[in-house]
Amino acid sequence: MSDLLTDDEIEAQLPEGWERKGEEIVRVFEFDSYLPGVGFASAVGGLAEDAWHHPEITITWGEVEVRLTTHDAGGITEKDIDLAERCNGIYD
Numbered sequence: 001m002s003d004l005l006t007d008d009e010i011e012a013q014l015p016e017g018w019e020r021k022g023e024e025i026v027r028v029f030e031f032d033s034y035l036p037g038v039g040f041a042s043a044v045g046g047l048a049e050d051a052w053h054h055p056e057i058t059i060t061w062g063e064v065e066v067r068l069t070t071h072d073a074g075g076i077t078e079k080d081i082d083l084a085e086r087c088n089g090i091y092d
């Protein structure tokens with residue numbers, strides 16, 4: 001099981017555009033319209049399956065919110081940071 005990160009570790013490792021909200025890290029990715037967000041969400045799903053680590057994804061017009069936490073650990077771990085960085089990596 002992944003170890004929980006400390007508050008300082010989380011703040012130090014938060015990837016660009018992400019913020020901590022309680023026991024989750026969250027980013028809202030912005031798009032010009034609806035379908036690009038749908039495509040991005042699908043790609044995030046692929047990253048999640050590759051990592052076997054699954055975010056909560058909310059698609060609205062022009063925005064995709066991605067929320068990450070490690071359920072097995074009850075909080076934020078390296079798995080969340082790593083997947084957040086991978087999400088940033090596919091965001092144009």
Ligand SMILES: C[C@H](O)[C@H](O)[C@H]1CNC2=NC(N)=NC(=O)C2=N1
Binds near residue numbers: 068072
């Ligand atoms: C049963 C399955 O291995 C677990 O649910 C995995 C898969 N995806 C997961 N995703 C997230 N966000 N946290 C987990 O602890 C987790 N664990």
